[in-house]
Amino acid sequence: MITIPYLTALSTYISYGLLFAFGQFRDFFRKVIDWWKNSSNLEQGYAPICLGLEDFYVRRLYLRIQDCFGRPIASAPDAWFDVVERYSTDNNKTLKRTTKLSRCLNLGSYNYLGFAAADEYCTPRVIDSLKKFSASTCSARVDGGTTRLHTELEECVANFVGKPAAMVTGMGYVTNSAILPVLMGKGSLIISDSLNHNSIVNGARGSGATIRVFLHNTPSHLEQVLREQIAEGQPRTHRPWKKIMVVVEGIYSMEGELCKLPEIIAVCKKYKAYMYLDEAHSIGAIGKTGRGVCELLGVDPADVDIMMGTFTKSFGSCGGYIAASKELIDYLKYTCPAHLYATSIPPPAAQQIISAIRVILGEDGSSRGAQKLARIRENSNFFRSELQKMGFEVLGDNDSPVMPIMLYNPGKIPAFSRECLKKNVAVVTVAFPATPLLLARARICISASHTREDLIKALEVISEVGDLVGIKYFPAEPKKQQLECRVKLD
Amino acid sequence: MDFGHTCNRDDVNPLNCNQLTRDGESISEIISAGSVPRKANSWITMDFSVMSILSNGLDWFKVEYDPPLARAVVFGVPIGGHLVVEALLVIAILFLLLQKSYKPPKRPLTEKEIDMLCEEWVPESLIPPLTEEMKYESPVLDSAAGPHTVIDGREVVNFASTNYLGLIGNEKLHESCTAAVEKYGVGSCGPRGFYGTIDVHLDCEERIAKFLGTPDSILYSFGISTMFSAIPALCKKGDIIVADEGVHWAIQNGLHLSRSTIVYFKHNDMESLGNTLEKITRENKRVTKVRRYIVVEAIYQNSGQLAPLDVIVKLKEKYRFRVLLDETNSIGVLGDCGRGLSEHYRIPVEKIDVITAAMGSALATDGGFCTGSVKVVDHQRLGSSGYVFSASLPPYLASAAITAFDILEENPHLITKLKRNITLLLEGLSDLPGLSIASNPQSPLVFLKLKRTTGSFQNDLQLLEDIADLMLKEDSVFVVASKRSTLDKCRLPVGIRITINRCRKSMS
Numbered sequence: 001m002i003t004i005p006y007l008t009a010l011s012t013y014i015s016y017g018l019l020f021a022f023g024q025f026r027d028f029f030r031k032v033i034d035w036w037k038n039s040s041n042l043e044q045g046y047a048p049i050c051l052g053l054e055d056f057y058v059r060r061l062y063l064r065i066q067d068c069f070g071r072p073i074a075s076a077p078d079a080w081f082d083v084v085e086r087y088s089t090d091n092n093k094t095l096k097r098t099t100k101l102s103r104c105l106n107l108g109s110y111n112y113l114g115f116a117a118a119d120e121y122c123t124p125r126v127i128d129s130l131k132k133f134s135a136s137t138c139s140a141r142v143d144g145g146t147t148r149l150h151t152e153l154e155e156c157v158a159n160f161v162g163k164p165a166a167m168v169t170g171m172g173y174v175t176n177s178a179i180l181p182v183l184m185g186k187g188s189l190i191i192s193d194s195l196n197h198n199s200i201v202n203g204a205r206g207s208g209a210t211i212r213v214f215l216h217n218t219p220s221h222l223e224q225v226l227r228e229q230i231a232e233g234q235p236r237t238h239r240p241w242k243k244i245m246v247v248v249e250g251i252y253s254m255e256g257e258l259c260k261l262p263e264i265i266a267v268c269k270k271y272k273a274y275m276y277l278d279e280a281h282s283i284g285a286i287g288k289t290g291r292g293v294c295e296l297l298g299v300d301p302a303d304v305d306i307m308m309g310t311f312t313k314s315f316g317s318c319g320g321y322i323a324a325s326k327e328l329i330d331y332l333k334y335t336c337p338a339h340l341y342a343t344s345i346p347p348p349a350a351q352q353i354i355s356a357i358r359v360i361l362g363e364d365g366s367s368r369g370a371q372k373l374a375r376i377r378e379n380s381n382f383f384r385s386e387l388q389k390m391g392f393e394v395l396g397d398n399d400s401p402v403m404p405i406m407l408y409n410p411g412k413i414p415a416f417s418r419e420c421l422k423k424n425v426a427v428v429t430v431a432f433p434a435t436p437l438l439l440a441r442a443r444i445c446i447s448a449s450h451t452r453e454d455l456i457k458a459l460e461v462i463s464e465v466g467d468l469v470g471i472k473y474f475p476a477e478p479k480k481q482q483l484e485c486r487v488k489l490d
Numbered sequence: 491m492d493f494g495h496t497c498n499r500d501d502v503n504p505l506n507c508n509q510l511t512r513d514g515e516s517i518s519e520i521i522s523a524g525s526v527p528r529k530a531n532s533w534i535t536m537d538f539s540v541m542s543i544l545s546n547g548l549d550w551f552k553v554e555y556d557p558p559l560a561r562a563v564v565f566g567v568p569i570g571g572h573l574v575v576e577a578l579l580v581i582a583i584l585f586l587l588l589q590k591s592y593k594p595p596k597r598p599l600t601e602k603e604i605d606m607l608c609e610e611w612v613p614e615s616l617i618p619p620l621t622e623e624m625k626y627e628s629p630v631l632d633s634a635a636g637p638h639t640v641i642d643g644r645e646v647v648n649f650a651s652t653n654y655l656g657l658i659g660n661e662k663l664h665e666s667c668t669a670a671v672e673k674y675g676v677g678s679c680g681p682r683g684f685y686g687t688i689d690v691h692l693d694c695e696e697r698i699a700k701f702l703g704t705p706d707s708i709l710y711s712f713g714i715s716t717m718f719s720a721i722p723a724l725c726k727k728g729d730i731i732v733a734d735e736g737v738h739w740a741i742q743n744g745l746h747l748s749r750s751t752i753v754y755f756k757h758n759d760m761e762s763l764g765n766t767l768e769k770i771t772r773e774n775k776r777v778t779k780v781r782r783y784i785v786v787e788a789i790y791q792n793s794g795q796l797a798p799l800d801v802i803v804k805l806k807e808k809y810r811f812r813v814l815l816d817e818t819n820s821i822g823v824l825g826d827c828g829r830g831l832s833e834h835y836r837i838p839v840e841k842i843d844v845i846t847a848a849m850g851s852a853l854a855t856d857g858g859f860c861t862g863s864v865k866v867v868d869h870q871r872l873g874s875s876g877y878v879f880s881a882s883l884p885p886y887l888a889s890a891a892i893t894a895f896d897i898l899e900e901n902p903h904l905i906t907k908l909k910r911n912i913t914l915l916l917e918g919l920s921d922l923p924g925l926s927i928a929s930n931p932q933s934p935l936v937f938l939k940l941k942r943t944t945g946s947f948q949n950d951l952q953l954l955e956d957i958a959d960l961m962l963k964e965d966s967v968f969v970v971a972s973k974r975s976t977l978d979k980c981r982l983p984v985g986i987r988i989t990i991n992r993c994r995k996s997m998s
Contacts, residue, residue, distance in 0.1 A: 045810035047781045049724065049865050058872050070871075072687045076675040084689060097692065109679040109686070110881070116679040118672060126676055127668055134634035134658040135667045135890045136856045137651065143970045143987070144639070144650035147631040170856065171712035173880040177743075178714075181977055183616055198879040206743055230611050231604045243613040272613050305616065312881035316677045318711065331617040334624040337739045337975045341791075342714045343850030347634075348667070349884060352676040428684040433872065443684075 002395065002439060005473065008408045012438050015410045023060030057432065061410070066092050068417040068429055074101055077109035078117035079449040083426055104421065105458055107444045108428040112285035112401050113372045114449030115316030115356045121364045122316075122355035126348045133347030141333075145344035153350045154321075160357050161283065161291060161309070162301035163323035165330075169338040170345040172280060172310030173199040175320030178338035179308070180247075180276075181207035182331075187234060187242040191225055191273070193217065193259075195252050200278060204247070210235065216255070219263035222246065226271040244273040250282030250293035250309075254435055254443065256396025256403045258282075261297045265304070274305045284314025285401050290360045290373050296399060317352040319345040376401055376448040383446055383455055390463050391472035395441070404430070404441040405462075405471065412469050413440050419465040425458055623952060629962065634658050637991050639968065646966040649988045654823050654934045655904045656991045657854035657894055666893040670886035678882040682871075686882040694888040698859050701895045702829055703839050707861035708870050711883040713848025714740035716858030717816060719876030720846050722748040723869060724814070725783055730774070732766050732811065733785040734758065736792045739978045741785060741816060757793065757982060760801045767809040782811040783844075788820035788831035792972065792982050794929025794937035796824075799835045803842075812843035822852030823934050828898050828905050834932075853898075855890040857883040908934060911990050919988075928985055937972075938986040947974075951984050958986060 004012075072084040082101040088094060109116060129149060139145035150168065158166035169175045180203030184190055188209045192200060195216045204211045212229060215221040226244070233240045246268050248259050261277070268275045279292045287295030292309070294301050301307060306324045311317040322332060333339050360369040380401045387394045393406040407413055407429065417429045431440040446455075466472050599607070632640040635651040636658045657663055670690065680686030691709055698707040710716040721744030725731055729750040733741065736757035745752050753770060756762035763784070771777055784806055786797045797815070806813050817830040825833025830847075832839045839845075844866055848858040860870060870877055898904065912934055919927060919936065929937035943950050954971035961967045972987045974980070 045778065046812060047729075047779060049781070049863075050869055051726075051781065054726070055869060055873075058869075062872060069683045070687050071685060072689050072692055073685055074689045076673065077679045077685060078675075081685070083685075097689070106685065108684050111679040116675045116677060118675060122676075123671065126671055130664065130667055130671065132634065134636070134854070135663065135887060136658070136850055136854055137631075137635045138653040138658060138850055138854055139635055139651040142626070142628045142973050144629065144631060144635055144648060144968060146628045147633075147635070151630055171715055171880065173876055174712055174715050177718070181743075182975075188614075198875050202747060202875055206747055227604050227608060231599055231607045240611055241613070243616065245616075271608055272611065274613070274616055310881070312677050312679065316675055316679060318677050318881060318884050327620055328617055330620055330625055333628075334626060335976045337743075337977055338714070340973045340975050341739050342712065343848065343856055346856050346884070346887065348671065348886070349676055426685060433878070 002406070004408060004438060008473070009438060012408050012410065016437065019061050019410065023056060026060065027056070061432075063092055065414040065417075067095060068414050071421075071426070072097060076117040077106060077111050078114070079106055079111075079447055079451070079454055080104065081106045081109075081426070083421070102421075102424060104424045104426040105450075105454055106426055106447070107458060108426050109447070110281065110313035110445055111316060111447045111449065112281075112314045112376055112445070113290070113316070113356070113360070114447050115314065115352070115359075117316075117449070119316075119355075119359070121359050121366075121368075122352055125355045126352050129351035130348045135348065136346045137344050139343065140341055141339045141344045147344075147347055147350075149347045149350040149354070150344060153345070153354055156354050156357050157321045158323055160361070161279075161307050161321075161323045162294070163307055163325070165326045165328075166321050166323040167329050167332050167336070167339065168311075168319055168321045168345050168350070170319050170343055170349075172312055172318075172320035174338050174342060175308055175310070175322060176200050176278065177203040177206060178342075179306075179322055179332060179336055180204055180209075182336050183207075183306075184209040184243070184245055187239070189229055189241045189244045190247060191222065191229070191244060192247045193249065193252075195255060196247060196249060197253065197278065197280065200247050200249075217248075217252070217257055217260055219260055219267050222264060223267045223271070226267065226273060230271060244271070245276050245305075246273050247276040247278065250277060250279040251286070251400050251402060253281050253402060254404065254430060254441075256394075256400045256443075258286075258297070258397045258400055259293055261293055261299050261304075265299060269303070275303070276306045277304045277308065279307060279309035280320075281313055281402060283309035284356075284360060285376060286399055288373070290314070290369070311349070311353045315353045315356040317349045317356070319349055319353070372448040376446065379448065379450050379455060380446045382452075383444070383459070386455075386459050387462070388474070390459070390466065391475045392462075392466060393471075393473040401446040402443065403446070404443045405466075406473065407440045407442055407469075407471055408438065410440060412471060413442075415469045416442050416465060416471065419468060420461060423461045423465070425461045427462075623948070626955075629968065641962065641968065644966060646962060646968045649967060649969045649990070651991075652819065652851035652935070652989050653854055653991050654819075654852040654908055654989065655828075655854070655898070657852070657897065660854070660897065662897060663854060663890055663893050666889050667886045670889035674885035676886065677884055680882070681880060682877060682882045688882070688885045688888070690885045690888040690892065691882060694891050695859070697892045697895050698861060701899070702845065702861055704845070704861040704863075706864045706867040707859050708867045708874075708877065709883055709888065710858040710860065710876055711880055712876070713818065713850045713856065713858045715876035715880065716846045716848060716860055717741045718744035718747060719874040720844065720860045720870060721745060721785070721814065723874035724748075724844065724866065725750040725781055729781040729783070730770060730777070731783045731785055732763065732770065734763075734787065734790070734797075736790050736795070736980055736982050737785060737787055737816070738791040738980070739975060741787070742979055745785065758790070758795045758797060760798055760805070763802070764805055767805055767811065771809050778810075782809075783814050784811045785814045785816075787816040787818070788824065789818075789930070789933045789935055791819060791935070792980050793985075794933045794935040794987075796834075796930035796933055797831065799831050799837055799842075803837055807841075813841075814844040814846065815842050817845055817847040818858075819851055819933070819935055821847045821849075822894075822898055823905065823908065824932070826905070827902055828852070849887075849891050849894075853891055853894040855887045855894060857887055857891070908990065912936075915988070915990055925986070928983075934990045936988040936990065938988065939983055940985070943983065947984065954984060954986050 074082040074084050083104045085098045085100040086095040133147050137145040153168055154166045176199035184207045186208050190204045190209045191212050194213045212225055214225045250259055283292040284290045308322050310320040358364050362369050384403050395404045413429045413431050420427045428443045430443055629641045638645055639648045678686045695707045695709050717740040725748040727749045731750045731752050733754055735754040753766055755766045820830045822828040824830050844862040846860045850856045924941055925938040926941050928939040958969050958971050969986055969988050972984050
């Protein structure tokens, strides 16, 4: 639950209203000019690629601040990286790369444990595997795309997350969107958190199951939805549901919040619903030994029916996994399209994950893994508390390495991003398609590879820019009155 | 008219009646059967009888209950008995009109009842019971998936990997990968929008566009996600997609997620496609207002057939549809320089509106791309879910793709070699007992179909798998039967899939 000051809400609405009005105004003139020119239309007889207002947002709002997104980098996404400078000659419509690089502090990548850069243990092994198994297998898992590394990786992952078996795929997004349809279908119900990732939404849609949504991270509302649905049964026919699956995430990437897992599991158990946990951001990053949200919140992995996660974040590789009972994995391997049709995870990427897990577990013979985990926790908690002290409105829970800073006004999105970049701090700003219209934010991802000096520099810059842009919504002593006059938003 | 009918029926009915009586049916049935045609008459008689009953009743009421009030005179108006009755009737009507219509009382379930329902509810198990055939263990490779590979310690000839050009193990490719891993690490640790764009991604996009001669291209981080993200980005609810019924699962999923109206035509049957397009254009009035796409594969993964692009382009231009072509198995394979199906048919690439491809085949890397006009590509950069919401392609794979295109451009003989091998193998396979070649003679993806199916899909598959197993164990030849997911809607027959690459030396 986020609350916005009334005045900010009003000014945000006015800003978007203005942008919309100007956009429409420009669209109108564009139409008149096009009609005037009446150029020989090659596309005659075809409907346009984008119909009506479909790309209005992109044309009239996004392009203005395009330079804040998709900034190319020219090095590994480590604690510091080289951002390629770009320029535009047509009012930001297209951006051209220059050869100039600027060394920036990276507060944007999901490099939680610092495995993105060359690592003394992982990189040599990856290069070895590259030599032995080549860059790719060129085939699906069942068609000769299973190498020894793949079986090893599956065992390693199952062991790491604490489940009897696991299956890996070449992409995290595909893991969700290809596995949900296998398990759920017509006559079953998926109850999804309202802020779940797009891959889950697409997977649920693709499955043909009915989808209901519960209020973000609210077990009481989940219980209410479950009771209602079990009592009502399927819509129209009122037959009882075949099965119900509750889908939640470990850490919500846009909110930085930890899932209220123990409460949600209790509800699921009470109502016999299956539980699907997406640990894309939490696996490796939190918990004493990096085993994710289950370990942090003291939940037995056996209580979660299906554990999903990705290797793109903490492990600095690519791909995703599903960990569950042996039978379920056997069934998935028999029929899951991601296993049967998609190219298997590239062997070097698999080797990177295996090595990273070994480092985390201390099997490489050093304590680097434990140090990394301690560092990310310290770093996150330090950074969060400092930001809060400065008066920023920071979302999320302690221990979570993701911390959004609320910006609200659309004008503040590019202002914050550009000013920070000028001072060599690269931050991510997130706006409408990924968040609700009103709740634009900057998101900071802390890494174990950040040193204390890095963080202090980042805090200085953010504080300075925060003053400039005016986003310290919670000054040091929040007045009681201020809290009262806020609009409640989900 | 009506009378005519009744007469006719009257003529028939007695016969029926006689029959019935003869059969010993009950009397009442005869009566009912006989009474049917007299409906018209009975209406009039019924009217009369009701009227007479009513008036009789009123008279009786007047006589029997002639209360003093009935003869009362109020303000000089004598009030007759019928007035009282009428007043009563009016009151009764008013009373009834004022009543609410009857509805059964709504009683929501009580908490207790919901508790009971929740207790009673038993979910199905998450997966169906496992049968023996589901427990399939795919062969595990001990080496790279090159033309010769090691399975269970034995060297086998690999006819399963789609490594058409034999680029697996290529020295140049390996060098570029190693350099990229050293410079960029393995993963990109972020989606393209949030510092996941590495300069090699942009270079790779430029390289793809340059190779194919298209204005722009967009890189996806995984092969199958390319199609099921690009299609929903370009087509929305209300749009019309005409697709081949043999398209592979990633496209099927994309079609489903787009929520467009989807019409399938017969697999690789141009007559069927023409008829479908004709029918849609004729029947649908709004057809010029919505986006229309034809979705086909260059070389079908499910059959090895080649799409006749020349006919498709003609049809597309006639009916004003756009074409979305999946070139996963044809990039680097078809055409003199490996530019795919359009080069094979010598059709300018601009005629094809959208091309998608996974790079996990001839290019020996991973990920996928979509290419087309600037508008098509730009629209996907913010509108395509698999691009926006997923971490980008590992940089070393993007760098491998650039190198693969370089190799391809420098060595056109790779393709000639591949073509020679295809002809060679097809000759050798031409008279196999029990199996027939179902794929196109130019396709590096050879599909061997059972000449006589066992009748059931499962048994066919089992038989083919047994053959494949036998080949691996006895002859050290690694081929695979085409598996089919339960989610796959494709109904083409299964077969043994043999993929040919250029480095074939030992083949018997």
